[in-house]
Amino acid sequence: MSQVEWDADDDLEEKPFNRAYMKRLLRYVLPYRKVLSIVVLIVLFNMGLSLAEPLLIRYVIDEGIMKQDFFIIHMVGITLLAIKAIGWLFGFLHTRMINFTGQRILFDLRQQLFNHLQSLSFRFFDGRPAGKIMSRITNDTNAIGELINGGLITLVMEFTHLIGIVAILLWMDWKLALLSFITLPMLYLVVGSMQSKIEGSWSRSRKTMSAINGNLNETLQGIRVIQAFSRQKENNKRFETLNTRNKNAFMRAVTLESLVFPAVEMIGVIGTCVVLWFGAREVLSGELTLGFIMAFINYLWRFWGPLSALSKVYSQVLAAMASAERIFEILDSEPEVKDRPDAKPMKPIQGEVVFENVSFRYETEKPEVLKDVNLRIRPGQRVALVGPTGAGKSTIVNLLMRFYDATGGRILIDGQDVKGVTLESLRRQMGIVLQDSFIFSGTIEENLRYGNEDATDEALRRAAENVRIDRFVSQFADGYRTQVEERGSKLSVGQRQLLAFGRVLLSDPRILILDEATSSVDTETEQHIQAALQTMLEGRTAFIIAHRLSTIRDADVILVVKDGRISEHGSHDDLIKQNGLYKKLYMTQFEMQQSLAMQTGA
Numbered sequence: 001m002s003q004v005e006w007d008a009d010d011d012l013e014e015k016p017f018n019r020a021y022m023k024r025l026l027r028y029v030l031p032y033r034k035v036l037s038i039v040v041l042i043v044l045f046n047m048g049l050s051l052a053e054p055l056l057i058r059y060v061i062d063e064g065i066m067k068q069d070f071f072i073i074h075m076v077g078i079t080l081l082a083i084k085a086i087g088w089l090f091g092f093l094h095t096r097m098i099n100f101t102g103q104r105i106l107f108d109l110r111q112q113l114f115n116h117l118q119s120l121s122f123r124f125f126d127g128r129p130a131g132k133i134m135s136r137i138t139n140d141t142n143a144i145g146e147l148i149n150g151g152l153i154t155l156v157m158e159f160t161h162l163i164g165i166v167a168i169l170l171w172m173d174w175k176l177a178l179l180s181f182i183t184l185p186m187l188y189l190v191v192g193s194m195q196s197k198i199e200g201s202w203s204r205s206r207k208t209m210s211a212i213n214g215n216l217n218e219t220l221q222g223i224r225v226i227q228a229f230s231r232q233k234e235n236n237k238r239f240e241t242l243n244t245r246n247k248n249a250f251m252r253a254v255t256l257e258s259l260v261f262p263a264v265e266m267i268g269v270i271g272t273c274v275v276l277w278f279g280a281r282e283v284l285s286g287e288l289t290l291g292f293i294m295a296f297i298n299y300l301w302r303f304w305g306p307l308s309a310l311s312k313v314y315s316q317v318l319a320a321m322a323s324a325e326r327i328f329e330i331l332d333s334e335p336e337v338k339d340r341p342d343a344k345p346m347k348p349i350q351g352e353v354v355f356e357n358v359s360f361r362y363e364t365e366k367p368e369v370l371k372d373v374n375l376r377i378r379p380g381q382r383v384a385l386v387g388p389t390g391a392g393k394s395t396i397v398n399l400l401m402r403f404y405d406a407t408g409g410r411i412l413i414d415g416q417d418v419k420g421v422t423l424e425s426l427r428r429q430m431g432i433v434l435q436d437s438f439i440f441s442g443t444i445e446e447n448l449r450y451g452n453e454d455a456t457d458e459a460l461r462r463a464a465e466n467v468r469i470d471r472f473v474s475q476f477a478d479g480y481r482t483q484v485e486e487r488g489s490k491l492s493v494g495q496r497q498l499l500a501f502g503r504v505l506l507s508d509p510r511i512l513i514l515d516e517a518t519s520s521v522d523t524e525t526e527q528h529i530q531a532a533l534q535t536m537l538e539g540r541t542a543f544i545i546a547h548r549l550s551t552i553r554d555a556d557v558i559l560v561v562k563d564g565r566i567s568e569h570g571s572h573d574d575l576i577k578q579n580g581l582y583k584k585l586y587m588t589q590f591e592m593q594q595s596l597a598m599q600t601g602a
């Protein structure tokens, strides 16, 4: 099952009520307690007004209509109108207040999640697909928002409504009230059981829609691969499954809804009949008035509203519990790589890098990926990392950047243990260019300034010239202000790479890490990249996961990584003489590359 589909099922969960989560959620509400107290007061006042309506109707029938007192009829009419107008005004006020407050709470929660996510280490993201994390920030915060926006106030409002109705009915005529309550268990059963099913179906409909969106997104992103492999038919089937699930959930929700209303009406009619049967006799005998019966029946009909609203809140609470669990799981994840309490800022880096018996494993139960790695690189040296795939080259640079912390041994830069310095001061002085140069949406200039927003225009221009992007930028009508769209989709592979070089050059790192791209570009761009590379590497300690023969030959030190160890190190000539793995790699991989390049004239 694909991740997108799996997400949908994962999101369907409801969780039992959890007091600890609820308490924690209420902590987000606490800063807004003043405004929420005002909302509760308004809601209760409105409820009081609404509960007074049937009593006024009773009064107008008994005292106005029956006694033909037009003054009372007019006065009650005006009062009912006033009640509706005030109710509308206060209703507008409290809805606005609660929505605004709900949005503020959601804002706080989303902001906190986003901030926290950015601080989490690579290991957190290793095990979680981006789509899942995104749905937590959007869907799950929304589920909590729904509870806060509608749920909490509904709880207060409808609960008092229900108590109010029961109290008034008992006060009016307790015997008739108890008799009419016969219908309550029926109403509770119908509303309670159906409403949670209806809510469940609506929630399934929403979640399946998000699965559809996820699938659509994946399809659009991968449309080239899909068409290249002619996978349209299979994809259609997958999409049809999701689409059917969504359609079924929607149809089930509306079917249940169309069933529940007649059932409620039927129960309402039964209650009315009971009251009429017993009440009519008393009206005829003059013990009860017509207005009384009308008001009584009116109150009975009002039971349905609060019961339905409360069971809806119940489902909202369960959905919010599941969301809260997922959100708190993120918020409770501690960044694994973080500043020690005694961390000092890293002094300006000269560029000496030492690995002392460094070992590392990605997961505790998995075997070590690096074993006893020892290196000593002098400032300004150019280091090429070569070796078979999966040997541990990227892991070495990941540890140097402190994306992960070594599980054994020490990494020293200019004699300082990287674990003892603040992450920001360390990473600010290091630069990394990955194979797939990630370009952010925005302008070319914004992308160039990514690591150094305060760079002067002159420095920007110089960096652009050095990495040869000035040439293609000048061809765009908007120059450096050209929007490059998401992931730089408007640029070619080579241009994206040069832009990534420019970004690093402008941030002027002392240690540079480069995962050389394997994808081939045209001869001219290749020459530009080579020239840009030379400029970029000048005067810096550089670690290059090298794929090009020229880069490897130009390196001061070549490290051959094999099974998590440095199996050979030295210059190109030294290593060829050693007649070991490097020579083998060179003969098979690099020489083939060279002859291919010669054939194509690259």
Ligand SMILES: Nc1ncnc2c1ncn2[C@@H]1O[C@H](COP(=O)(O)OP(=O)(O)OP(=O)(O)O)[C@@H](O)[C@H]1O
Binding pocket: 126, 362, 363, 369, 387, 388, 389, 390, 391, 392, 393, 394, 395, 396
């Ligand atoms: N995030 C991760 N979680 C778990 N294991 C990982 C992770 N990243 C890499 N590995 C494993 O660690 C080992 C070393 O991977 P690494 O990426 O360092 O190799 P590499 O030499 O850079 O390979 P390549 O040349 O293919 O990029 C591999 O066996 C790989 O499966």
